[in-house]
Amino acid sequence: MGAILRVRARIPALRSLMFPRTLVRNRAWRYRVVDMKLRYVLPCAVAMLGFSMADAQSVSTSFLPHLEKRGKATQLIVDGRPFLILAGELTNSASSSMEYMEPYWPKLAAANMNTVLAAVTWELVEPEPGRFDFALVDGAIREARRNHLHLIFLWFGSWKNGESTYTPLWVKKNRKQYPLFLTESGQSITYLSVFKEANWNADAKAFAALLRHIREVDGEAHTVIMMQVENEVGCPGATRDQAPEAKAAFNASVPKQLMDYMAKNKENLVSEFRQYWEAAGGKTSGTWGEVFGNQPMTNEIFMAWHYARYVDKVAQAGKAEYPLPMFVNVDLGQAIGEYSSGGALPIQLNVWQQGAPGIDIIAPDIYLPNFAEWCARYDRSGNPLWIPETRGDAANAFYAIANHAAMGISPFGIERQADAATPLAQAYGLLAQAAPLILEAQAKGAIKAVTLNAQHTEETVQLGNYTLAFSMARTRQPASAPPAGGNAQTSSYAIVISTGPDDYVILGSGLQATFNGPGPSAAAVATLEEGTYVEGRWVPGRRLNGDDIMLNYDAPNKAIRNESGQGFRLAGGAPKAIHLQVYGY
Ligand code: DGJ
DSSP: OHHHHHHHTTSHHHHHHHSOGGGGSSOTTHHHHHHHIIIIIHHHHHHHTTOOHHHHHHHHHHSSOEEEEETTEEEEEETTEEEOEEEEEOOTTGGGOHHHHTTHHHHHHHTTOSEEEEEEEHHHHOSBTTBOOOHHHHHHHHHHHHTTOEEEEEEEEEEETTBOTTSOHHHHTOTTTSOEEEOTTSOEEEEEOTTOHHHHHHHHHHHHHHHHHHHHHHTTTOOEEEEEEEESOSBTTOSSOOSHHHHHHHHSBOOHHHHHHHHHTGGGSOHHHHHHHHHTTOOSSSBHHHHHOSSHHHHHHHHHHHHHHHHHHHHHHHHHHOOOOEEEEEEOOSSTTSSOBTSOOGGGHHHHHHHOTTOOEEEEEEOSSOHHHHHHHHSOTTOOOOEEEEOOOHHHHHHHHHHSOOSEEEEBSGGGGOOTTSHHHHHHHHHHHHHHHHHHHHHHTOEEEEEEBTTBOEEEEEETTEEEEEEEOOSOSSOSSOOSSOOOOSOEEEEEEEEETTEEEEEEESEEEEEEOSTTOBEEEEEEEEEEEETTEEEEEEEOOGGGTBSOOOHHHHHHHTOOOBEEEEOSSSOEEEEEEEEEO
16 A cells, blocks of 8 residues: 555655655754644545555654664665665765766676665765765765665764864864864864764754754655764774863763663663663762773763764754654774674673664674674664675575575775676675565565574574575585585575474575474475565476485485485575475374
C-alpha cells in the first residue's frame, strides 16, 4: 500500500497536502504545521481515495529514510523498504572536484555499490559567514542519481579526526571568537574547543543549512539516505581540554541526566563502563573525579560527554530541517594514546548515547585486525551495527551482515579500488541480488556467517533443524576419492540462511559442508540447486546430484559415524548461491 500511496504522492495537488515542502523549510516550529496537515488533511485526502487511516499513518512515518526495528534487527528503510548498504567511502578530497569524480561514478556502480559515502566540507559549503554554496552537493546528487547510487554525506565540520582542518578560513582566523583546545602547557592546538557555544552555534547553523538544502533538492527522491556528523571526533594526543571553561566543567558535578541514567540502568550498562564506575565506588553524584576516580580514563569519559553534547547540538539542528538518520564514526584503538580521547570508543557507548540522543548510530571504523570483536562491541546497548570505514574484505562484509545484522559496510578509499573484478565487488553483486532475503532473515534471526582461514579451518552452524559442518573447500573435483590435503584457498566465507526448518540458502566462496540432524539423526540431500537471485526471486540453475553432492565416498566410515557423506561445495573466487533442502533418516 505504501508504494501505491507513493505513486499518488506524485500527483502534485495531493503531494502538497502530504509533503508540504514549503512548510518544513526553515524552523523547527514549522513541523507543527506539517504535523497538523499530516494529522488532519492527509487522512481526509486518503479517505477520499479510499485508503484506510492505518495506511495514512504508514505513509507519514515511512516517507523519509529512517531506522526501524524489524524483529531482531534495526534496519535502514529507504522508500518504504529495508535497505542493505553496499557502500564505499571516497578518499577525503575526492568530492571536492566534480571533474576528479567524473570517471569514478560509473565505476563505482559497476562494482556493485548501491551507496557512496562522500565528504561535504564546511569550508567549501560556507566560504563566508552565512553565504552558502551547495554546487558540489548538487553535483554529487546529480551524478549519484545518474548512476543509480545513493549517497551518505560525511559532514566534515568542526572536526575531522580531531583536527579542525575543514573549518572555513573565517573560523580558523578568528581564534578569539572561535577558540581552540588548550593543552596542559597552555598551548592551543588546531582543534576547535568543545566548550564554546560560538563554535557549536556556527557549526550547527551550517549543518542546518546543508540539511535544509538537501531536503529542498532531495526530499522526494531520497538519493541521500543518511548523514555522518563530523568525522572521528576526539582530541588526538591529549586526554582533556585545559581551557578555563573545561576545567570548571571538570570540577563541576557529573550532569544529572547521565548520573540518573547510570543509576537506573546499572544492570544494562556496557560491562567495561560499569566495571570502571564500580571500581571507583559506584557513586551516584559528585564531580567527575569523585564519581569515576582520578584516572586517565575519567578524562576520556568527561571529554566523551562534552563531545557528545556538542555533536548532538549540530545533529539536532540538522534534523530540525530534515530528519535523516545520523551517525558518528569512531577511531578505534586498544590503549589510551592509540585513539582520540572523547571519541565514542566501546567503553563510552552509554555516555555517547545519553549525551547525543540525536545520533542514531555509533559506528566503528574497523581497520584493526580483530574485526569480529569490534563488531560485537558495537552491537550492544541497542546500537545497530553499521561500518562506515574498513578494508575491502568480502569475508568481513558477509560476517557483519549475517552475525550482527549489520545495515551494511563501506570500505575506505573506494574510488581507488572501484573495479568490478575485485572480490568485494563480486561479493556485493551477490549480496545485492539476495538483499531482500538477507534483510528478512536478519529480522527473523535466521542467518549466520561462516569465516574460515588457515588458523580457523572448520566451523559448525546450527540453524533450522540441522547442524552444518563447514570446512575449507578442496580444489579437486569430483570428490570420488576423498582428497588428502588438497589445496585450500586462504579465505573462505559464507552466509547461511534458514528459509524453513529443512530448507537453506547458502551464499559463499571456497568452502564445503556436510550436515547432520535433527538431533542425533543422519541427514541427506533432498534437493540441491545452484542459482541466482533476480530482483530478489530465486532462479534455479543446475540441479546438483551424484558426484556433486557426494563429499565423502568412504562408505565404512560413513556407517560408523552415522553420516550420509552428502553435502555441498562452493568453489573459491566469486561467491555463489545454492538452495538446499535436507531430510533426516
Ligand atoms: C580514518 C578517517 O576517518 C578517514 O577520513 C581517512 O582519513 C582514513 N582514516 C584513512 O585511513
